[in-house]
Amino acid sequence: MRHGSPVSCIAIVLLLAVAGCAQPATDARGPASSHPPVTRQSEEPPPGNPAGMMPASAEQTLGTPMPHATNVADRIFVGQAALAGMAEVALGQQAASRATGGVAGFAQQMVQDHGRANEQLAGLAKAAGIALPTTLDPADEAERRRQQGLSGRAFEIAYIDGQVEAHQKAAQLLQWELASGQDPAMRQFAADQLPVIYMHLDMARALQTALRRGQPLALH
Amino acid sequence: MSRRVGFGRIAGPIIVLVSLAVSGAALGADPLPPDTTYRPLPTLPFSEVKARDEAQKAQVMQRQRGVLQQRYDLADRPIPGVMMSAGRRAVQGGVRVRLPQGVTWESLAQLSPDEIRQRGVFPRGFLPLPHVKQATGGQVFPQNQIDTIRTQEARDLRRFDVDFDLPDHLTPEFPPPIFLTTQKQLGDVSRGQVLTIKNYYAIMVGLITPVQMEGLRLLLTPFPQEEFNQTEDRKVAEQSLGVTCLDCHVNFNTNAAFHLTPDVRPQAARFRLDTTSLRGMFNQQIHGSKRSLRSVEDFTEFEQRTAYFNGDHVSATRKGVNLPDRANQVAMMAQMQNIIDFPPAPKLDPSGRLDPAKATPQELAGERVFMGKGRCAECHIPQMAFMDNNMHDLQVERFYRPGSTENGLVQNPDGAIKTFTLRGIKDTPPYLHDGRLMTLADTVEFFNLVLGLRLTAEEKESLVAYMLAL
Numbered sequence: 269m270r271h272g273s274p275v276s277c278i279a280i281v282l283l284l285a286v287a288g289c290a291q292p293a294t295d296a297r298g299p300a301s302s303h304p305p306v307t308r309q310s311e312e313p314p315p316g317n318p319a320g321m322m323p324a325s326a327e328q329t330l331g332t333p334m335p336h337a338t339n340v341a342d343r344i345f346v347g348q349a350a351l352a353g354m355a356e357v358a359l360g361q362q363a364a365s366r367a368t369g370g371v372a373g374f375a376q377q378m379v380q381d382h383g384r385a386n387e388q389l390a391g392l393a394k395a396a397g398i399a400l401p402t403t404l405d406p407a408d409e410a411e412r413r414r415q416q417g418l419s420g421r422a423f424e425i426a427y428i429d430g431q432v433e434a435h436q437k438a439a440q441l442l443q444w445e446l447a448s449g450q451d452p453a454m455r456q457f458a459a460d461q462l463p464v465i466y467m468h469l470d471m472a473r474a475l476q477t478a479l480r481r482g483q484p485l486a487l488h
Numbered sequence: 489m490s491r492r493v494g495f496g497r498i499a500g501p502i503i504v505l506v507s508l509a510v511s512g513a514a515l516g517a518d519p520l521p522p523d524t525t526y527r528p529l530p531t532l533p534f535s536e537v538k539a540r541d542e543a544q545k546a547q548v549m550q551r552q553r554g555v556l557q558q559r560y561d562l563a564d565r566p567i568p569g570v571m572m573s574a575g576r577r578a579v580q581g582g583v584r585v586r587l588p589q590g591v592t593w594e595s596l597a598q599l600s601p602d603e604i605r606q607r608g609v610f611p612r613g614f615l616p617l618p619h620v621k622q623a624t625g626g627q628v629f630p631q632n633q634i635d636t637i638r639t640q641e642a643r644d645l646r647r648f649d650v651d652f653d654l655p656d657h658l659t660p661e662f663p664p665p666i667f668l669t670t671q672k673q674l675g676d677v678s679r680g681q682v683l684t685i686k687n688y689y690a691i692m693v694g695l696i697t698p699v700q701m702e703g704l705r706l707l708l709t710p711f712p713q714e715e716f717n718q719t720e721d722r723k724v725a726e727q728s729l730g731v732t733c734l735d736c737h738v739n740f741n742t743n744a745a746f747h748l749t750p751d752v753r754p755q756a757a758r759f760r761l762d763t764t765s766l767r768g769m770f771n772q773q774i775h776g777s778k779r780s781l782r783s784v785e786d787f788t789e790f791e792q793r794t795a796y797f798n799g800d801h802v803s804a805t806r807k808g809v810n811l812p813d814r815a816n817q818v819a820m821m822a823q824m825q826n827i828i829d830f831p832p833a834p835k836l837d838p839s840g841r842l843d844p845a846k847a848t849p850q851e852l853a854g855e856r857v858f859m860g861k862g863r864c865a866e867c868h869i870p871q872m873a874f875m876d877n878n879m880h881d882l883q884v885e886r887f888y889r890p891g892s893t894e895n896g897l898v899q900n901p902d903g904a905i906k907t908f909t910l911r912g913i914k915d916t917p918p919y920l921h922d923g924r925l926m927t928l929a930d931t932v933e934f935f936n937l938v939l940g941l942r943l944t945a946e947e948k949e950s951l952v953a954y955m956l957a958l
Contacts, residue, residue, distance in 0.1 A: 314896045315548055317624040318540035319530035319721065331540030340531070344521055405518075437520065439891075440754060443898055444524045447623045447755035462898060463891035 313446070313455035321450055336395040339450035345441065346393045346454060350400040352438055353389060355408035356382035362412060363427045370475055371424045378431070378468065385461060392453050421479065428476045435469040524754045527714075527803045534720035541649035541723070552620045552653045555895050559613035560584045560926055564657045570956055572915045573831035574676060577661035579914045579956065583933050584926040585613030593933055597942050601886035604937075610887040614934055615899050617924035619760045620650045622896030625748035625798070626715040626723060628652050632662045633682075633735060633743050640684045643710060645735060647723045654744060658926050660916055664741035667829035669770065671695055675832075678739050684708060685732070696824070703824030706817055707733040712808040713796045719807050730808075733791070733821075736763040740828040742916055746923060750799030751778040756898045758798075762923030765916050768909050770826045773877035777905050777921040780879055785822045789814060830873070830911040835957045840870030847957060854954025857947045863939055864951075867907045874910035874958065881905075882938050914956050928952045 318331050320341065326334040338346075356378050363375035393400045404412070415426050442465060445458040530537060556562060566578030587593065588609045596609065604610050619625050630652040634645045656662075665676035666683070679691055685708040692704060710716075710730040715723040717730060736745040742765045748758040761777065774780045775787035776794070789812060797804035812818050835846040842855050858864040868874040885901040892899050905921050919925040925934055932948045935941065943951070 311893065311895070313893075314551055314622065315544045317621075318544070319532060319537045319624075320528060321532055321540070323532060323536075330543035332544070341521070341523075348518065348521075440520050440524055443756040444521060444754045446893060446896065446898065448521075448523060448528065459893045462893070463889055466889075466891040 311459070313452050313459060316447070316450055316455075320448060325450070333450050333452070336392075336397075336451055336453060338396045338398065338454070339448075341445060341448035342396070342451045342454050343398055345445040345449060345458070346389065346396070346398055347401060348441055349389055349438075349445075350386065350393065351405045351408065352434060352441070353382050353386040354401070354404055355411075356434065357386065358404055358408070358412055359415065359427060359430065362415060363424075366419070367424050367427065370478070371428060374431075374471055374475060375427065377471075381464060381468070385464075388457060392451070392457055395453070396451060421482075425476075425479050428472055428479055431472040432469065432476055435465050435472055438465045439469065527798065527800045530721050534722075537720075538648055538725070545649060545651070548621050548649070549651055549653070551895060552618075555618060556653060559586060559611075559617075561586060562655055562658065562926070564655070566657070567956075570914070572661040572664075573912065574661055574663075574665040574678075574680075576663075577657070580658055580917065580927050581929060581952075582927060583929045585611045585930050585933065587611055593936075597936055597940075601940075604887045605889060608888075610937075612894075613924060613926075613930070614884070614937070615888060615894065615924070616759050616897060616902065617922045618895035618897035619746065619748055619758075620653045620895075622748075622756060622758075624649060624715075624723065625755065625758060627713065627731065627736065627745060627747045627795075629735060629745045630654075630656070630659060630662075630743050632656070633738060633745065636663075636682045637684065637735065640682070640686045641710075643729060644724055644726060645716070645731065646725075647715060648725055649723050652745075654918065654923075658917055659744035660742055662738070662743060664739045664743075664915065665831065666739045666741075667767070667831055668695065669827045669829045672829065683734060683739055685710075696827070699820045700824045700827065702817075703820035703822070706812065706821050707824060710735075711792065711796065711810040714798055714800075714803065714807070717807040721803075721807070731796070736795075737766050740766040740825070744918065744923065747795060748798065749778060750794040750797075751776070756893070756896060757900050759897065759900075759902065760922040760924075762918060762921065764908060764921075765912065766825050767828050767912055768830045768873050769828055771873040772875065772909070774879065774906050778879075778903070780906060783822075784825055785814070785818050788812070788821045788825070789818045830909075831915060833911065833958055836870075840872075840874065842954075842957065848953070850950050850953045851957050853947075854950035854952070854957075857943065857951050858954055861947065862935070862941055862943065862951060864910075864935070868910050875907050877907070879904040879906045884938060887937070910955060910958050913958055928955050931955075 315331065320339055321333065322337070322339045325339065326337045328334055360375045360378035360382065364372055364379060367375055390400060411430060415423060415430070418426050439462065442458040442462045446455055449455045449458070561582075561584045565580060565582055567581035570579040571577065572579060583593070587596070588611060591609050596604065599607070599609070620628060628647065628650055629645045637643050637645050663678060663680065663682040666678040667675070668677060671677060677691070677695055681687060681691065683691065683704075685705070688704055688708055689701070692701060696704065710732050712718065712730040716728040718727040722728060734740065736743065742763040745763045747761045749761050752758045769784055772784070774782060775784055779794070781787045781790065792810050792812065793799065793801045793804050797807070797809065801809070812821065835842055835851065837843050842852055844852060847855070867876045867878065867880060869876050881904040882902070888899065890900050908921070913928065917926060919928070919931050925931050929948070929952050932943070932951050936943050936948065
């Protein structure tokens with residue numbers, strides 16, 4: 269019983285998160301096959317600051333870029349987001365097979381959610397004519413190997429610490445794209461993803477706290 | 489197996505320590521792009537930016553009107569017989585925040601924060617209010633201020649990308665009266681005019697000291713600002729001399745001009761800032777809704793980097809920052825601000841409590857709610873000019889899921905915000921640091937939910953009546 273309440277807290281967090289991700293399948297717009305894990309249908313992004321548009325950008329009307337016409341921020345964003353997404357899946361797969369209980373469940377969800385987001389991002393990049401990276405960033409690969417060399421609780425702590433940091437950074441990157449980007453589809457992607465990233469971050473922080481306190485994480 | 493467990497027992501803590509030491513820098517080699525913190529430089533020439541901004545302006549304004557209409561009832565519905573202090577504008581009444589379908593204020597107040605969040609029934613008007621154009625942000629002045637400054641100074645405060653978004657009747661009276669602590673016997677000394685660099689001397693000579701006069705001159709002198717300056721990175725048609733302190737804090741009160749907070753990044757997360765009144769500055773110990781600067785001297789000095797340049801000293805230097813001299817200029821500006829009084833509140837006694845001989849039964853009932861069940865006085869302490877010189881986190885995010893966006897603004901938790909005074913509160917709509925609440929009745933419903941007060945309809949009405957007497 270002493271350990272009961274943190275476990276159920278984490279279980280509730282995970283359940284909420286799963287429910288939040290399952291919900292949009294019924295009400296999100298777009299093709300049914302490739303739903304991003306969005307919790308709500310976000311608004312169409314408002315006009316950006318034209319001071320940040322690409323010179324000679326293709327426009328529908330003055331100041332309204334053609335669909336998938338990108339600026340520098342979009343291009344930086346899509347590359348950084350793709351690298352982060354790939355790392356999420358790679359580290360998540362490793363953790364799903366090596367961690368236990370709550371951490372394994374979290375890792376499995378990261379593989380699913382980020383896998384779907386990565387597909388959507390790849391579609392946006394393709395539409396914009398941007399080639400995405402195909403291999404893990406060397407730093408992420410080094411981190412994957414480092415985690416591979418750990419086991420037990422040390423492994424779980426390393427994975428979850430990295431997840432907290434990665435999701436904090438992802439939240440800032442998505443918010444940056446929202447105001448600095450030009451391509452409405454990419455900005456909408458950022459708006460859709462942000463609540464999901466916050467939810468992942470909350471889950472990771474809850475797991476981190478429990479791990480640090482040495483509390484059991486098994487889900488029943 | 490037993491060996492492995494044994495190893496874990498001994499070496500486990502060491503592994504944890506090692507992983508702690510190295511995990512910090514491991515993920516994501518590249519840092520975030522610089523303009524998540526710093527202001528980016530324009531990529532297009534000024535003329536091309538201006539043409540695009542002008543082409544987009546109608547759409548931008550229409551979009552913001554839609555946002556406001558969804559959040560609020562913006563109708564002109566004054567409280568009969570209740571005027572602001574100079575009698576130039578009626579005080580608007582009624583709850584203006586729209587309810588989601590299927591709930592009433594009473595049914596909502598029965599739900600816990602968790603239930604409200606789960607059901608998604610937190611009224612939209614209670615969420616952070618977006619700037620009219622989040623991606624650009626910056627200072628936006630109401631039309632009456634733009635017209636006055638154009639007439640008096642031939643200085644242009646009109647932006648080509650956005651206009652002010654609230655109807656006049658939901659903003660403070662214009663021009664507001666000026667009350668001086670040093671000339672209380674005179675009452676309003678504004679002569680019904682907006683103080684500007686062109687008229688201030690004739691209006692104030694004989695009323696204030698030489699030091700205060702010099703401070704006032706500086707508060708009325710335009711200095712370059714992020715959207716109003718001489719570079720290509722501006723949102724005003726001609727090269728601009730800039731803006732003055734009192735362009736927003738008109739006559740030391742407010743005209744509801746708004747901005748984005750300088751204290752948050754990235755851009756999409758910067759919340760709207762409604763201009764605060766400078767009345768009662770003499771009693772205010774912390775300054776800036778988020779910065780909590782400890783003196784008005786500090787605030788006055790640092791505003792040249794914050795309100796003027798979004799908290800980006802790099803941008804400030806590029807566009808022509810003005811750094812006032814601490815011993816001379818800053819001190820003088822502060823001394824001018826510190827003699828600005830609250831408007832008269834004849835029903836209040838010297839300690840800020842209602843005089844039972846002058847107040848109505850409803851106002852007295854409102855004061856009891858304010859001091860008791862309403863918990864207002866825990867922060868808005870009457871004897872301390874209805875402040876506590878502290879910052880508080882209302883944790884409004886208990887009622888919604890952070891991270892969704894409205895008109896480009898990411899709805900993040902506000903965190904700690906300073907307590908603002910309630911003296912003269914009827915003169916300074918809209919309310920809260922971002923102006924998300926249009927009327928005093930809205931503030932009552934907001935705090936009824938946020939603090940879980942479960943006030944009755946009668947108690948709510950009495951609170952509004954009480955606040956009108958402050």
